[in-house]
Amino acid sequence: MEIKAEIITIGDEILIGQIVDTNSAWMAGKLNIAGITVFQITTISDSREHILNAVGEALGRAEIVLVTGGLGPTSDDVTKKTLAEFFDSKLVLNREVLASVEKRLAVRNIQMTEVIKGQAYVPDKCRAFVNEWGTAPGMWFEKDGKVLVSMPGVPKEMMGIMEKYVLPGLKNKFKLPAIYHSTLLTYGTFEAHLSSLLEDFEKSLPPHIKLAYLPSAGRVRLRLTAKGDSLETLKQQVAELEEEMLKRVGEYVYGRNGDSLEKIVGDLLREKGQTLATAESCTGGMVAHLITSVPGASDYYRGSVISYANEVKEKVLGVRPGTLQTHGAVSRETVEEMAAGARKVLHTDYAVAISGIAGPTGGTPEKPVGTVWIAVASPGKILAEKFIFGFTRSENIERASYTSLNLLRKTLLNEI
Amino acid sequence: MEIKAEIITIGDEILIGQIVDTNSAWMAGKLNIAGITVFQITTISDSREHILNAVGEALGRAEIVLVTGGLGPTSDDVTKKTLAEFFDSKLVLNREVLASVEKRLAVRNIQMTEVIKGQAYVPDKCRAFVNEWGTAPGMWFEKDGKVLVSMPGVPKEMMGIMEKYVLPGLKNKFKLPAIYHSTLLTYGTFEAHLSSLLEDFEKSLPPHIKLAYLPSAGRVRLRLTAKGDSLETLKQQVAELEEEMLKRVGEYVYGRNGDSLEKIVGDLLREKGQTLATAESCTGGMVAHLITSVPGASDYYRGSVISYANEVKEKVLGVRPGTLQTHGAVSRETVEEMAAGARKVLHTDYAVAISGIAGPTGGTPEKPVGTVWIAVASPGKILAEKFIFGFTRSENIERASYTSLNLLRKTLLNEI
Numbered sequence: 117m118e119i120k121a122e123i124i125t126i127g128d129e130i131l132i133g134q135i136v137d138t139n140s141a142w143m144a145g146k147l148n149i150a151g152i153t154v155f156q157i158t159t160i161s162d163s164r165e166h167i168l169n170a171v172g173e174a175l176g177r178a179e180i181v182l183v184t185g186g187l188g189p190t191s192d193d194v195t196k197k198t199l200a201e202f203f204d205s206k207l208v209l210n211r212e213v214l215a216s217v218e219k220r221l222a223v224r225n226i227q228m229t230e231v232i233k234g235q236a237y238v239p240d241k242c243r244a245f246v247n248e249w250g251t252a253p254g255m256w257f258e259k260d261g262k263v264l265v266s267m268p269g270v271p272k273e274m275m276g277i278m279e280k281y282v283l284p285g286l287k288n289k290f291k292l293p294a295i296y297h298s299t300l301l302t303y304g305t306f307e308a309h310l311s312s313l314l315e316d317f318e319k320s321l322p323p324h325i326k327l328a329y330l331p332s333a334g335r336v337r338l339r340l341t342a343k344g345d346s347l348e349t350l351k352q353q354v355a356e357l358e359e360e361m362l363k364r365v366g367e368y369v370y371g372r373n374g375d376s377l378e379k380i381v382g383d384l385l386r387e388k389g390q391t392l393a394t395a396e397s398c399t400g401g402m403v404a405h406l407i408t409s410v411p412g413a414s415d416y417y418r419g420s421v422i423s424y425a426n427e428v429k430e431k432v433l434g435v436r437p438g439t440l441q442t443h444g445a446v447s448r449e450t451v452e453e454m455a456a457g458a459r460k461v462l463h464t465d466y467a468v469a470i471s472g473i474a475g476p477t478g479g480t481p482e483k484p485v486g487t488v489w490i491a492v493a494s495p496g497k498i499l500a501e502k503f504i505f506g507f508t509r510s511e512n513i514e515r516a517s518y519t520s521l522n523l524l525r526k527t528l529l530n531e532i
Numbered sequence: 533m534e535i536k537a538e539i540i541t542i543g544d545e546i547l548i549g550q551i552v553d554t555n556s557a558w559m560a561g562k563l564n565i566a567g568i569t570v571f572q573i574t575t576i577s578d579s580r581e582h583i584l585n586a587v588g589e590a591l592g593r594a595e596i597v598l599v600t601g602g603l604g605p606t607s608d609d610v611t612k613k614t615l616a617e618f619f620d621s622k623l624v625l626n627r628e629v630l631a632s633v634e635k636r637l638a639v640r641n642i643q644m645t646e647v648i649k650g651q652a653y654v655p656d657k658c659r660a661f662v663n664e665w666g667t668a669p670g671m672w673f674e675k676d677g678k679v680l681v682s683m684p685g686v687p688k689e690m691m692g693i694m695e696k697y698v699l700p701g702l703k704n705k706f707k708l709p710a711i712y713h714s715t716l717l718t719y720g721t722f723e724a725h726l727s728s729l730l731e732d733f734e735k736s737l738p739p740h741i742k743l744a745y746l747p748s749a750g751r752v753r754l755r756l757t758a759k760g761d762s763l764e765t766l767k768q769q770v771a772e773l774e775e776e777m778l779k780r781v782g783e784y785v786y787g788r789n790g791d792s793l794e795k796i797v798g799d800l801l802r803e804k805g806q807t808l809a810t811a812e813s814c815t816g817g818m819v820a821h822l823i824t825s826v827p828g829a830s831d832y833y834r835g836s837v838i839s840y841a842n843e844v845k846e847k848v849l850g851v852r853p854g855t856l857q858t859h860g861a862v863s864r865e866t867v868e869e870m871a872a873g874a875r876k877v878l879h880t881d882y883a884v885a886i887s888g889i890a891g892p893t894g895g896t897p898e899k900p901v902g903t904v905w906i907a908v909a910s911p912g913k914i915l916a917e918k919f920i921f922g923f924t925r926s927e928n929i930e931r932a933s934y935t936s937l938n939l940l941r942k943t944l945l946n947e948i
Contacts, residue, residue: 129746131570132713133561134755136554145549154547156582159556159573188745189724222923232724241845258812270747272927328552400824401817404838408816410781411892411925419844422810422820422836424829428878432837432848433917462844476827509827 119290121152122174125159125185126167126195127269139184139274150283151292152180161206162186167198171264179262185269187252189231196239196255199266203257205241213238213253216246242266245281249273254281263289296350299330299339300361301375302368303333303522307331310338313364317357325353334515338365370525377521378406383415384528385466392524393462394420395433395454397445398472398488418462423454433457446471446483448491448500455493455500456516466527467493468520472503474512488516492527499527535706536594537568540586541575542602542611544684555600555690566699567708567759568596573910583614588681595678596702601685603668612655612671615682619673621657629654629669632662652726661697665689672699679705690810714775715746715755717791718784719938723747726754729780733773741769750931754781784940793937794822800944801832801882808940809878810836811849811870813861814888814904818933834878839870849873862887862899864907871909871916882907882943884936888919890928904932908943915943 123143129135137159144154155178162185162211174181186195200207214236221228235251238244244309245254252268254277265282268272286292291503301309307329311318313520318327324344330337340357362369371380385392407413421432426445427433434457435450443449454469473487479485486506492499501523505515539559540558554573560570571594576582583602590597602611630652637644651667654660661670668684670693683690683696685867702708718726723745727734734743740760746753756773758766776876778785787796802806810819819835823829842861843850850873851866859865870885888904895901902922908915917939921931 128744129755130557131560131573132564133557133559133570134746136557137573138552138553141546141549141552144547148548154549155577156586157547157553161571170572180728188747189727223920226722226725229724229728230728251890272924328550384856396817396820399821400829400833401812401820401836401838404812404816404817405821405929408838408840408890409926409929413816414840418841419848420817420836420838420840421848422817422824422838424824424836425834425878428835431879432835432877461848462841463847474824490940510825513821 118151119153119180119292120178121147121180121182122155122178122260123157124167124174124181124183125269126183127159128161129276130159131161133459139269139271142185142271143182143278144323146278146283147180147182147286149295149297150287151295152290162194162470164194164198167195169310171199171202175259175262175264179290181262181264182282183264183266184274186333187266189251195266196237199242199255199257199264199522200239201354203239203241203259203264205209205239205257207237208240209412210236210238210253212243213244216248216253217251220251239269245277247273247277248280249276256281256285287428294344294347294350296342296347296354297339298354298358299337299373300358300369301371301373302336302338303370303377303518304336305336305368307336310336310365310368314338314361317360317364321357325357328422336368370522376406377518377525379410381521381525381528382407382410382413382416382527386412387391388465388528390416390465391463392417393458393464393467394520395458395467395469396420396422397429397470398452398474399470399513399517399520400424400474401518402461402466402513403470406411406517406521415494421458423460429454429457433461444483446473446487446489448489450503451489451491452493452498452500455491455498459493465495466524468524469493470516470520472512472516474516475509486512488519490516490523490525492520492523494527499523533707535568535596535793536571536597537563537592537598538571538590539573540583540590540597540599540684541573542578542583542599543575544577546575547577555685555687558687558691559598559600559694562694562699563596563598563702564711564713566703567711568702568706574829578610580610580614580617583611584618587615587618591675591678591680597678597680599638599680599682600690603682603684611682612653615658615671615673615680616655618659619655619675619680621655621673623653623846624656626652626654626660629660629662632664632669633667636667650947659831660756663689663692663693664696665692672697672701681935691927692737709759710761710763712758712763712770713755714770714774715753715789716774716781716785717787717789718752718754718781719750719786719793719934721752721784723752726752726781726784729753730777733776734778737773738769749927750934752784768794786938792826793934793941795826797937797941797944798823798826798829798832800941801902804829804881804944806832806881807879808833809874809880809883810936811874811883811885812836812838813845813870813886814839814890815886815929815933815936816840816890818929819884819886819936821935822933834880837877845870845873849877860899862889862903862905864905864918867905868909868916869909871907871914875909881911882940885909886932886936888928888932890932891925904928906932906936906939908936908939910943 242255250273278438435453457465475485658671666689839845851869875883891901
């Protein structure tokens with residue numbers, strides 16, 4: 117039997133267009149992977165009547181209803197007392213939640229107030245989930261074999277509660293079909309190109325296995341989804357199909373599933389016992405930020421010089437003034453000297469350097485906005501390559517950053 | 533009379549979590565500014581029954597229903613024929629739409645096919661809006677004084693049709709109230725604290741003006757929404773109320789509406805004709821990335837030294853080895869020398885330095901994960917402050933980055 121879920125997002129800030137509802141897409145993705153079909157997503161206002169109606173309708177259509185938002189400590193958040201009313205329940209002090217809130221305040225040296233203490237009152241007919249990422253607990257209600265879970269709207273709190281309590285709880289409560297997803301991550305080409313390379317492959321897929329293309333900022337994820345009875349069989353089928361895919365598009369594949377370029381590059385460096393430095397101009401620190409977002413990056417990453425001003429390229433990285441004058445800051449020669457300089461100044465085995473025109477201004481007919489030079493210096497050689505991305509400023513910065521990580525990855529694998 | 537609207541988004545790709553619904557937020561924002569209250573946003577699947585139900589329910593609650601998506605030329609898009617059924621209408625060839633589609637294909641040198649020609653068939657009871665940005669037309673239906681508009685789901689097509697036809701049409705058809713929003717942006721304290729400082733103020737608000745708290749990552753936005761007859765009166769009332777709010781929470785307010793800390797800091801520096809450098813350890817380039825995400829940052833930002841390794845702190849920034857040995861990398865002394873060093877090496881008026889323990893490892897009982905020292909060096913003085921954030925690695929990096937921008941802002945305003 118298909119198990120259906122609905123998502124209800126409570127929040128005036130979405131209805132007035134102040135924030136985009138990213139929670140629902142995240143939740144829908146997680147439910148889908150668990151074998152649960154999302155039937156409807158509804159965004160409603162923080163009002164008693166609207167909540168009662170929407171919850172009643174959703175429980176009439178689906179086995180699972182996940183509600184986010186409206187759990188702040190202030191009086192404009194009415195979700196908790198409305199759900200208590202719906203489930204004919206009363207608010208009682210939950211000691212475990214109170215202890216967690218008290219601990220949270222103590223760490224931050226904040227005084228407990230009656231308003232904050234209110235977070236620890238939860239309906240007596242629900243199971244409360246302690247929120248390690250905030251103060252409002254998650255609440256799991258059951259009625260007539262159906263489940264409603266209420267969670268805070270702050271994304272990291274919702275995600276924490278979903279991963280730790282809700283998804284395991286749903287898998288435990290409902291008999292869900294076996295679903296297996298596996299994703300190949302590609303970089304450096306377009307969806308249309310991949311789809312032409314995979315056209316025959318896609319047509320030959322059995323009906324219970326589907327291929328999806330998920331593009332974002334230069335990356336395209338290729339996800340196979342298999343649905344059936346036996347997880348082991350699905351895994352084996354998908355593994356065989358992925359071998360087929362690698363034969364066709366392997367040159368663009370940099371990893372699988374949750375891998376990230378920054379993590380893969382870090383693992384390669386750690387494995388080799390080698391170190392990395394970066395020298396960034398147009399990317400302005402995003403490459404360093406990506407690399408250092410990986411826990412343990414200090415094992416291999418020594419630092420960066422963000423040389424936004426040309427004087428910094430000269431004085432700190434040792435780029436020759438003549439190079440900048442003759443070839444300009446966005447040139448093969450400059451970016452190679454930046455990479456060599458970063459390797460020398462920061463004493464590393466490898467260095468990546470980026471210089472380009474992020475925009476929106478600064479472009480010329482020869483070097484339009486989006487022109488980016490990237491160099492990778494290794495012990496013994498320097499490679500440089502030119503790219504023209506040409507989207508918005510933020511997109512140029514992002515594309516240049518990931519492309520430089522991908523070039524470094526290829527260099528580390530001796531693929532270039 | 534309040535005019536209510538609902539938004540219905542049709543698309544399986546949202547329900548499986550493949551894409552985030554950004555259209556609804558954009559539409560909701562536009563409707564709100566026009567004085568139309570968005571009552572509910574509903575995302576449904578591309579199926580006849582679901583569309584008929586959702587449209588019927590929405591028209592029962594609201595005067596205006598805007599539908600996006602499900603208008604592609606392929607057979608899995610059933611919106612158009614389902615709406616024709618709902619409005620008891622039949623599909624007829626629309627010459628104007630056909631001419632527009634033909635012109636579009638000619639420019640791209642694409643052959644007309646029966647599938648594409650299908651886009652020019654529209655229900656005979658609607659007004660069709662030619663889509664200059666794609667092939668599927670917009671469709672305006674009226675029934676019992678209510679309006680339903682169907683638009684394509686491709687954002688730029690939907691936006692084009694909304695701006696050119698739908699919003700002017702709605703303003704023409706309905707008598708709309710004036711609505712005015714204004715937001716104060718705060719940093720450095722919690723929603724609960726702000727709410728206690730504003731408790732009396734909130735209670736004294738007239739019924740047509742509401743205050744909302746919108747928290748995210750250390751920031752809390754305080755939004756006043758006023759609804760009435762005269763926009764001028766509302767603006768004046770909100771301005772006066774904001775003055776009252778500033779008296780109570782002004783020390784936490786860094787900007788208004790769409791401002792960002794990185795933009796505000798940049799504007800202050802440009803105004804003063806002064807320059808900035810950064811020296812980052814635990815934030816690993818995020819501060820540089822934020823600063824350089826603002827177009828024109830090269831006017832005032834010269835660069836950064838990301839000194840992840842202690843040797844880089846010494847060799848490039850000139851931190852004394854004795855300082856690191858005696859006080860450690862995460863200390864007032866080190867961060868002050870980093871800031872002074874960055875100012876000197878990068879030749880700037882101001883420098884911000886950050887050193888801390890982002891986690892998840894590296895904490896000690898005296899310096900737990902989340903401990904961050906931030907220094908701001910200005911011409912003539914250096915200020916340093918310690919923070920304990922203590923969330924996840926990514927949150928520590930984010931909080932430390934924004935906090936350093938806020939400290940710099942206060943320094944630039946001579947508030948410290």
